[in-house]
Amino acid sequence: MPDSRNPPEVDRAAASRRAVAARRERAALKRDVTTRVITPQDLLRRAWAEPESPAGAMRVTEFLTAIPAIGEGKRDRILADLEISPVKKIGGLGVRQRTALQAFLDHRLPEPSARGGRSRLVVLAGPTAVGKGTVAAHIKEHHPEILLSVSATTRAPRPGEVHGEHYFFVDDAEFDRMVDDGELLEHATVHNASRYGTPRGPIDAALAEGRTVLLEIDLQGARQVRAAAPDATLVFLLPPSWDELVNRLVGRGTEGDEERARRLKTARVELASQGEFDFRVVNDDVARAAAEVAQLAG
Ligand SMILES: Nc1nc2c(ncn2[C@@H]2O[C@H](COP(=O)(O)OP(=O)(O)O)[C@@H](O)[C@H]2O)c(=O)[nH]1
Ligand SMILES: Nc1ncnc2c1ncn2[C@@H]1O[C@H](COP(=O)(O)OP(=O)(O)O)[C@@H](O)[C@H]1O
Numbered sequence: 420m421p422d423s424r425n426p427p428e429v430d431r432a433a434a435s436r437r438a439v440a441a442r443r444e445r446a447a448l449k450r451d452v453t454t455r456v457i458t459p460q461d462l463l464r465r466a467w468a469e470p471e472s473p474a475g476a477m478r479v480t481e482f483l484t485a486i487p488a489i490g491e492g493k494r495d496r497i498l499a500d501l502e503i504s505p506v507k508k509i510g511g512l513g514v515r516q517r518t519a520l521q522a523f524l525d526h527r528l529p530e531p532s533a534r535g536g537r538s539r540l541v542v543l544a545g546p547t548a549v550g551k552g553t554v555a556a557h558i559k560e561h562h563p564e565i566l567l568s569v570s571a572t573t574r575a576p577r578p579g580e581v582h583g584e585h586y587f588f589v590d591d592a593e594f595d596r597m598v599d600d601g602e603l604l605e606h607a608t609v610h611n612a613s614r615y616g617t618p619r620g621p622i623d624a625a626l627a628e629g630r631t632v633l634l635e636i637d638l639q640g641a642r643q644v645r646a647a648a649p650d651a652t653l654v655f656l657l658p659p660s661w662d663e664l665v666n667r668l669v670g671r672g673t674e675g676d677e678e679r680a681r682r683l684k685t686a687r688v689e690l691a692s693q694g695e696f697d698f699r700v701v702n703d704d705v706a707r708a709a710a711e712v713a714q715l716a717g
Contacts, residue, residue, distance in 0.1 A: 444473035449485035459486050459524050466509040467517065475510025479503055479520070486528065497523065537697065538650040539631040540622065541716040544641040545656030546686035547610075548668035550702040554656060555635040557709035558716075565716060566625040566632045571597060574613035587618070605636070605643035610682065615640070631716045638689050645695070654712055655696035659703045 451457045462482065466474035483494040498505055501519040503512065512520065545551050559567045571587040573594050582588050589597070594614050597603050606616030617634055625632050634644065644651050658664035664686060668679055693699055698715050702708040 441473055441476060445477050445481065448474055448477065449481060452482070452485040453487060455487075459528060460521070463509065463517075463521060463524070470510025472510070475508065477509050478505070479507050479509055479512070480505050482509055488528070537652040538648065539626055539629070539716070540634070540644070540648055540651040541631060541712070542634045542636060542641045542644050542651055542653045543656060543712060544636060544638050544653070544689075544696070545702075546658070546664060546689045547682040548671055548686075549656045549658050549664060550667065550705065550708070551635050551656055553705055554702060554709045554712060555633060557705050558633060558713050561709065562713050564630065565713065566621065566630055568617055568622055568632055568634045570615050570617055570636070571603070572613055572615045574615075604647060605640045607637060607639035607643070609637045609639075610678075610685070617644075633712075633716060638692055642695070652698070652715060653696040654698045654700055654715055655693045656708065656712075657690075657693065657699055657701045659701055 448457075448462060452459055452462055459482070462474050462477075465472060466477065469475055479498065480494060483489050483497060484491060489497070495505070501516065501523060503516050503520065507516070543551055543555060555567055558565055569583065569585070569587060571589050571594060573589060573591055574586075576582065576586070576588050580586065580588075591614075594606075594616065597616060597618070598606060602619055603616035604619045604622060606614060608614050615636070617636060617640065622632050622634075634640070636644070641653055645653060658667070665683065668674065668682065674682060700708050700711045700715075
């Protein structure tokens with residue numbers, strides 16, 4: 420629409436500047452898709468929310484070739500399969516074509532999960548008695564596809580605990596040997612008492628098969644995993660309230676008064692570290708919290 424206040428050449432110059440700016444924005448968006456700064460689905464969402472935006476003004480041909488796995492030959496076959504004309508702009512696609520394009524991408528290039536590009540090594544930590552063991556056991560029962568790592572420990576087995584299932588119960592000398600031989604991904608002395616460590620072998624094997632691995636370990640261990648594997652997913656389990664945390668510790672009845680007081684002191688310090696974690700999950704209801712952790716892990 421010519422602007423009546425300006426002579427035609429001023430309009431033309433302004434229009435040409437706008438066209439150059441729009442081209443630049445489209446090129447930047449394409450780069451973002453190619454370099455995976457945004458997912459192709461992100462770009463479609465922007466285009467369809469605002470068809471006049473640079474994303475909406477992008478041709479489907481440009482969009483598809485911006486995706487690393489798609490060259491020109493593949494692009495033309497995809498467009499033919501989806502019955503989309505190569506001259507179409509993303510913002511101008513009809514409902515049926517939008518649905519077809521979206522379904523194609525979701526099938527061929529599923530978006531990264533909530534982990535946002537993080538690895539399938541998931542650490543669940545949190546203060547004493549928040550319910551880490553309970554939530555991890557729930558996940559083990561309901562998500563057999565997730566490997567729950569079995570730690571080595573120097574503490575004595577409790578009644579009912581099975582070697583190799585709950586822990587690998589080892590003596591100090593064997594624990595030292597595992598540390599010296601580099602068999603542990605991380606290890607720490609927990610609650611100033613026994614030593615605990617995560618055997619590396621089963622984790623590496625499961626990750627190589629594309630499985631998710633869950634470590635239920637203490638804060639010191641979580642920090643070591645972060646240092647050794649910066650792309651690990653760190654989840655901090657929170658109690659619904661401080662009073663509920665105290666109730667759970669007392670209710671479990673596994674510690675005497677003195678030990679309980681010591682653990683609660685540590686718990687205050689540990690709660691203050693929650694900002695170091697990628698995700699926080701409140702353990703109000705075991706099944707709900709477990710589902711949330713499993714979803715972050717998937
Ligand atoms: N760093 C580290 N901590 C662990 C490991 N395995 C268990 N823990 C932690 O050790 C603590 C004690 O666990 P446990 O002996 O089962 O006793 P409970 O938590 O008092 O029932 C918990 O905070 C666990 O998260 C491990 O391999 N490494
Ligand atoms: N969501 C929950 N609601 C109520 N009680 C819980 C919940 N999760 C765990 N508990 C209880 O709290 C206590 C501590 O749980 P536990 O799994 O041993 O904690 P942690 O492994 O973090 O030390 C246990 O008695 C457990 O049954």
